[in-house]
Every structure is written in C-alpha cells, then in structure tokens.
Amino acid sequence: MGHKILLIDDDANILRMLSSVFRFEGYSVITAEGGRKGLEILYFDQEIEVVICDIKMPQMDGEKVLEQIRSRYPLIPVIMLTGFLELETAVSVMRQGAFDYVTKPVNNEKLLEVVEKAVRQKERMIEELRKKGQEEKMAALGRLTAGFAHNLNNPLSCIIAYAEFLKTKYPHEERLDKMLSAANKMYAIISAMLDKTRKEHERKRVRINLNKMLTDELEFFEADLDFKHQVEKFLDLADDLPDIEAVYSDLSQCFSNLIKNALDAMKMSPEKKLMIRTGWNEQQLFVEIADSGCGIKKEDLPKLFEPFYSTKSKQGEDGLKGTGLGLYSSYQLMRPYGVTFDVQSEVGKGTRFRVLFPSALAIQPEAQTTVGSTV
Ligand SMILES: Nc1ncnc2c1ncn2[C@@H]1O[C@H](COP(=O)(O)OP(=O)(O)OP(=O)(O)O)[C@@H](O)[C@H]1O
Ligand SMILES: [Mg+2]
Numbered sequence: 001m002g003h004k005i006l007l008i009d010d011d012a013n014i015l016r017m018l019s020s021v022f023r024f025e026g027y028s029v030i031t032a033e034g035g036r037k038g039l040e041i042l043y044f045d046q047e048i049e050v051v052i053c054d055i056k057m058p059q060m061d062g063e064k065v066l067e068q069i070r071s072r073y074p075l076i077p078v079i080m081l082t083g084f085l086e087l088e089t090a091v092s093v094m095r096q097g098a099f100d101y102v103t104k105p106v107n108n109e110k111l112l113e114v115v116e117k118a119v120r121q122k123e124r125m126i127e128e129l130r131k132k133g134q135e136e137k138m139a140a141l142g143r144l145t146a147g148f149a150h151n152l153n154n155p156l157s158c159i160i161a162y163a164e165f166l167k168t169k170y171p172h173e174e175r176l177d178k179m180l181s182a183a184n185k186m187y188a189i190i191s192a193m194l195d196k197t198r199k200e201h202e203r204k205r206v207r208i209n210l211n212k213m214l215t216d217e218l219e220f221f222e223a224d225l226d227f228k229h230q231v232e233k234f235l236d237l238a239d240d241l242p243d244i245e246a247v248y249s250d251l252s253q254c255f256s257n258l259i260k261n262a263l264d265a266m267k268m269s270p271e272k273k274l275m276i277r278t279g280w281n282e283q284q285l286f287v288e289i290a291d292s293g294c295g296i297k298k299e300d301l302p303k304l305f306e307p308f309y310s311t312k313s314k315q316g317e318d319g320l321k322g323t324g325l326g327l328y329s330s331y332q333l334m335r336p337y338g339v340t341f342d343v344q345s346e347v348g349k350g351t352r353f354r355v356l357f358p359s360a361l362a363i364q365p366e367a368q369t370t371v372g373s374t375v
Pocket of ligand 1: 262291311328
C-alpha cells in the first residue's frame with residue numbers, strides 16, 4: 001500500500017475527484033467531509049502521512065484545522081487548498097505552518113508534486129529524529145561503558161599489586177605468573193575499551209590506520225563466544241597501507257556493521273570463515289570484508305542500502321533480529337568521504353563487501369610518522 005493521505009473538503013465532488021487522482025497514483029486515500037471529521041480520523045489513524053485541507057469550509061474552517069494539526073501532530077505536513085486570487089490567505093496559512101498551498105481549481109499535477117515533496121520531507125524529518133535518538137542512546141551507553149570500565153580498574157590494580165607482592169615472597173610459584181598474566185590481559189582489554197569509547201565520542205577528523213582499526217574491531221567481537229571459538233578468521237592487511245584522515249566513529253561503526261552482518265550470515269553455515277583484507281593503489285584504498293555465509297540473491301542486491309530493508313525480522317530458526325538500518329547508516333556515514341561500496345555475493349557460498357576510499361583521504365607518506373600507524 002502506498003503513502004496514506006487524508007483529504008478534507010466540504011465538497012463531496014472534489015473529494016471524489018481528488019481521491020481517484022491519488023488512488024490512481026498508488027496512494028491510499030481517506031476522505032473527510034469537513035474539518036471536525038478530519039481531526040477525528042487523524043486521532044484514530046496513526047498511519048496518515050499527509051493532509052490536504054480546503055480553506056473555506058462552513059463549520060470549522062481550514063485555518064482552524066491547520067492550527068489543530070500543527071499543535072497535535074507536528075510531524076504531519078498539511079497542504080492547503082486556497083481559492084484563486086486569495087493570496088492573503090495563502091500567506092497567512094504558510095505563516096501558520098502549512099507545508100504549502102495549491103490554488104483551486106486544482107491542477108492535479110501540481111498537487112501531486114507538492115504531496116510527493118511533503119512525503120519526502122516527512123521521511124527526512126523522521127529519519128533525523130531517529131538518528132538523533134540513536135546518537136543520544138549511543139552517547140548514554142558510551143558514558144555507561146566508560147564508567148563501568150573505569151570502575152573495574154581499581155579492584156584490578158589491587159589484584160595485580162597483591163599478586164606482585166606475593167611473587168616477591170614466592171618467586172617460584174608459577175600459578176602467580178598465570179594470575180598476573182590474566183590480570184594484565186584484563187587491564188589491557190579495559191584500557192582498549194576506554195580508548196575506543198573516548199575515540200568514538202570525538203567528532204574530530206583524526207589520523208586513522210585502517211589495519212589497526214580493523215584488528216581493534218575484531219578484538220571487540222571476541223567477546224562473542226561464537227565468534228571467538230567457531231569463526232575462522234583470515235587477515236590479509238597491506239602493511240604499507242597509508243593512514244587516512246576521518247572521524248573515528250564514522251569508520252568504526254561502518255566496519256562493525258559489516259562484520260556483524262557477515263557473522264549473522266554465517267550463523268547457520270557449517271563453515272564459518274571471515275576474511276578481512278586491506279589494500280591500496282593510486283586511486284583508492286580498500287577494505288574487504290568477506291564471509292562464507294548464506295549469500296544474497298541477485299534481485300535483493302539493489303535493496304541492501306535502503307532504510308529498513310532486512311531479512312532478519314521474521315524470527316526464523318536462526319533467531320536473528322535486525323532493523324535494516326546497518327547498511328543504510330553505514331552508507332550515510334561514509335558518503336561525506338566519497339566512499340563507495342561494492343558487493344559481490346553468491347547464494348549458499350558467501351558475500352564480499354568492499355569499502356573503497358578515495359586516495360585523496362590518504363595522508364601523504366612524507367607526513368606520516370610511525371606513531372600509531374603500525375599494526
Ligand atoms: N554479509 C551478508 N550476507 C548476507 N546477507 C547480508 C549481508 N549483509 C547484509 N545482508 C542482507 O542485507 C540486509 C540489510 O542489512 P543491514 O545491516 O542494513 O540490516 P540488518 O542487518 O538486517 O539489521 P541491522 O539494522 O541490525 O543491521 C540484511 O537483513 C541481510 O538480508
Ligand atoms: Mg546489519
């Protein structure tokens with residue numbers, strides 16, 4: 001079913017005529033003869049995306065309806081139908097927050113065009129709100145993780161200090177070495193976690209070594225026991241890969257989405273192989289993430305980067321869940337860098353995602369220092 005619109009007009013003929021125009025174009029249409037009826041419908045039907053409303057109506061005029069919709073449903077765009085030569089009214093409704101106005105007698109094409117614009121704007125607004133909500137959620141989660149990791153440091157330092165003290169008393173006790181080595185490993189994990197959350201909250205462009213970033217991402221996936229024990233990992237990282245300049249979290253989120261998808265795709269595969277490769281030439285640097293998972297049907301390839309496209313929400317035997325925003329947001333995050341994606345896939349065999357960075361993002365070798373750029 002197409003986008004749902006609500007038509008409000010006191011003239012039944014106009015309602016009939018406009019309904020057939022919009023239905024013909026694939027919209028789903030609801031009509032209301034008058035403002036009060038229109039508001040009642042809006043109250044009960046939460047799927048209405050756009051309202052088209054006449055200005056001159058006997059009981060409740062269009063301006064009143066507009067005022068009510070603006071205050072109760074601020075995300076729904078309202079398009080007003082005004083009389084010919086009623087410029088003042090048109091100006092007034094625009095000031096009150098109408099999305100646009102179309103003069104009567106209605107030019108169908110013009111009205112369709114305005115409605116399409118309104119639908120697009122509404123989708124954009126919802127997406128922005130969603131992104132903002134997601135960012136806030138991530139920020140809160142980041143703060144929580146950072147605090148949690150930080151608090152673990154104190155008892156851990158205490159364990160290390162006592163183990164070291166005991167080691168001076170019992171220098172030949174090997175079990176103390178094992179204890180110290182495990183505690184130091186924990187310390188390194190906590191430091192890496194704090195480092196990652198700190199980097200992910202900076203919106204500054206920084207020097208990034210893609211190889212290092214990918215190995216760090218994999219390190220975090222190790223927390224997933226299936227990943228740790230059942231997935232074979234193959235790394236083929238170009239050791240002369242130039243550093244690039246970008247916002248850390250934009251890239252790390254994109255790689256984490258691609259790795260997560262690869263793991264999901266292999267959930268039911270007997271053979272689980274994750275291959276990560278980097279390389280570069282004069283024109284571009286690439287990161288390749290390939291899996292031996294279920295693959296993607298040819299006809300589904302064009303849908304991958306669409307918002308909310310997901311094959312994971314049907315709660316099949318694999319128990320996977322997805323919102324369908326992973327690839328869409330990866331694409332949005334990478335767009336400002338001129339990054340392109342290339343996908344090759346074969347059903348039953350696996351998938352290879354390639355993220356291609358223009359070489360203009362690379363930091364020239366003479367400007368490179370060795371600090372932080374080694375794998
Ligand atoms: N490596 C892959 N192998 C097979 N299918 C894939 C792969 N990567 C993506 N897909 C397909 O593309 C769809 C969209 O991926 P996307 O990451 O955008 O959403 P999702 O993983 O379903 O949900 P989420 O929002 O949690 O990431 C997936 O549901 C899946 O069908
Ligand atoms: Mg995903």
